[in-house]
Amino acid sequence: MSQAGAAPLRAGAGSPAAAPVSPFVLKAAAGLLLLVLWEIVVWGLAPGYVARPSGIARVFFSVITDAQFLAAARATLWAVVQGLFVSLIVGTLIGFMMGRAPVVEHGLRYYVNSLFATPMVAILPLVTLWFGYNADARFAVIVFAAFFSVVVNACDGARSAPLFVGGGKAMAPVVRSHEFDLPKKVRAAGLRHALSAKARDAKLIVLDSAAVGEVKTKVLAARLGKLGSGHMLIVDGAFDRKFALSARNLAKVSLLPAAGLNVYDVLRRDTLVMTKAAIQAIEERLGSERLSKGTLA
Numbered sequence: 001m002s003q004a005g006a007a008p009l010r011a012g013a014g015s016p017a018a019a020p021v022s023p024f025v026l027k028a029a030a031g032l033l034l035l036v037l038w039e040i041v042v043w044g045l046a047p048g049y050v051a052r053p054s055g056i057a058r059v060f061f062s063v064i065t066d067a068q069f070l071a072a073a074r075a076t077l078w079a080v081v082q083g084l085f086v087s088l089i090v091g092t093l094i095g096f097m098m099g100r101a102p103v104v105e106h107g108l109r110y111y112v113n114s115l116f117a118t119p120m121v122a123i124l125p126l127v128t129l130w131f132g133y134n135a136d137a138r139f140a141v142i143v144f145a146a147f148f149s150v151v152v153n154a155c156d157g158a159r160s161a162p163l164f165v166g167g168g169k170a171m172a173p174v175v176r177s178h179e180f181d182l183p184k185k186v187r188a189a190g191l192r193h194a195l196s197a198k199a200r201d202a203k204l205i206v207l208d209s210a211a212v213g214e215v216k217t218k219v220l221a222a223r224l225g226k227l228g229s230g231h232m233l234i235v236d237g238a239f240d241r242k243f244a245l246s247a248r249n250l251a252k253v254s255l256l257p258a259a260g261l262n263v264y265d266v267l268r269r270d271t272l273v274m275t276k277a278a279i280q281a282i283e284e285r286l287g288s289e290r291l292s293k294g295t296l297a
Contacts, residue, residue, distance in 0.1 A: 035053045038052070038053055039052050039053050039054060075135055075138070076138055078135075079135055079138035079139045079142060080138075080142050082139055082142070083138075083139050083140075083141075083142025083143045083145075083146060084142065084146055086143055086147075087142070087143055087146035087147040087150050088146075088150055090147065091146070091147045091148070091149075091150030091151045091154060092150060092154045094108070094151050094154070095150060095151040095152065095153065095154025095155040095156075095157070095158060096154055096155075096158045098112070098151070098154075098155040098158075099154065099155040099156065099157065099158025099159040100158050100159075105155065112148055112151050112152065112155075113152075115144075115148050116148035116149065116151075116152055120141075120144075120145060123141075123144055124141065127140050127141055127144070187262075187263075188285075188286050188287070190263045191261065191262065191263055191266070191282075191286065192286060193263075194263045194266040194267055195266065195272075195282075197267070198266060198272045203228070203270065203271050203272055204272050204274065205227050205228070205271065205272070205273045205274070206273075206274055206275070206276065206279065207273060207274070207275050207276070208275065208276055209236075209240075209275055209276070209277070210234060210236045210239060210240060210243050210273075210275050211240040211242070211243050212240070212242050212243050212246055213242070214242065215242050215245045215246050216246055217246050217247070217249050217250065219246070220243070220246040220247055220250070221250055224250070224253060224273075227271065227273060228270065228271040229270070229271075230252065230269075230270030230271060231252045231253075231254070231268075231269045231270045231271070232252060232253050232254070232269060232270065232271045232272075232273060233254050233256060233265055233266065233269035233271070233272050233273065234247070234253065234254070234255050234256070234273045234274075235256050235257070235258055235261055235272070235273070235274045235275070235278040235282075236255070236257065236258065236274075236275045236277060236278050237257070237258050237275065237277035237278050237280070237281050238257070238277070239255055239257070254269065258277070258278040258281035258282055258285075259281070259285075261278075261282060
C-alpha cells in the first residue's frame with residue numbers, strides 16, 4: 001500500500017536514456033546538408049554563373065592534374081610566401097616601434113586601424129585596377145591582408161601597458177631626483193664664507209706656485225708636511241705634470257683646479273693650499289673683491 005504524498009512516477013523513467021549523437025556525425029550531416037542546398041539553389045537560380053558541387057566533382061581530378069593549373073597554383077603559393085614574409089618582417093618592426101614609441105603610435109595608429117578595418121571586398125577592385133591580373137596583384141593582396149594584422153598584434157605585444165601580459169606595472173615606483181640648484185650668487189657667497197673661515201683659522205696657505213723639479217713622492221711629502229698636518233687640499237690654475245704625478249700617491253693630499261673649487265671640498269679638508277694663479281682665478285670668478293685683504297667675510 002503506497003504512502004500518501006509519495007512523488008508520482010515520471011513518464012519514461014523506466015526507459016533507457018538515448019545515446020548522445022557524435023559531434024563528428026553532426027558536422028558531417030551539416031556539411032552534406034549544405035552541399036545539397038548548394039546544388040539545389042544553384043541549379044534553380046543561377047546554373048550558368050555558379051559552379052555546382054556535382055560539376056566540381058566531375059572535373060576535380062582533371063583540373064588538379066592540368067599543367068596550367070599547377071603552374072598557376074605554384075605562382076599563387078609563391079606570392080603567398082613572399083607576401084607573408086614581407087608582412088611579418090616589416091609589420092613586426094613597425095608594430096614594435098608603435099608599441100614602444102608614443103610619437104610613432106600617434107602618427108600611424110589612425111591609418112593602421114583604418115586600413116585594418118577596411119574589408120578586402122573594397123580593396124580587391126583597387127588592386128585589380130592598379131596591378132591587373134598578375135603576380136604583382138596576388139602579392140599586393142597577400143601583403144594587404146596580412147600586414148596590418150601583424151602591425152596591430154606586434155604593437156599590442158610590445159606595449160608596456162599594465163593591461164597587457166608582460167606589460168608595465170600600474171602605479172610603479174618612479175625614480176625621483178631630490179637635487180636642487182642654488183643661484184650663482186648664493187654659491188659665490190658660500191664660497192666666500194668658506195675661504196674666510198679657513199683664513200680666520202689660519203688654515204689657508206698661499207704659495208707662489210705648485211711645482212717640483214722631479215717626480216719624487218717622498219720629497220713632495222716632506223715639503224707638504226712642513227705646511228700642516230691632516231688632509232690637505234691644493235688648488236692651482238693648471239697643475240704641473242711632475243707635481244701631479246708626485247702627489248697622486250699621497251692619501252691625505254687632494255688636487256683640485258681653481259675652476260672646480262667649491263664649498264664642500266674646502267670645508268671637508270683640514271688645510272687649504274692655494275697658489276697665486278688659483279687666487280687670481282678665484283678673484284675673477286667671485287668678482288672684484290680680493291682674497292688677501294680679508295673682504296670675504
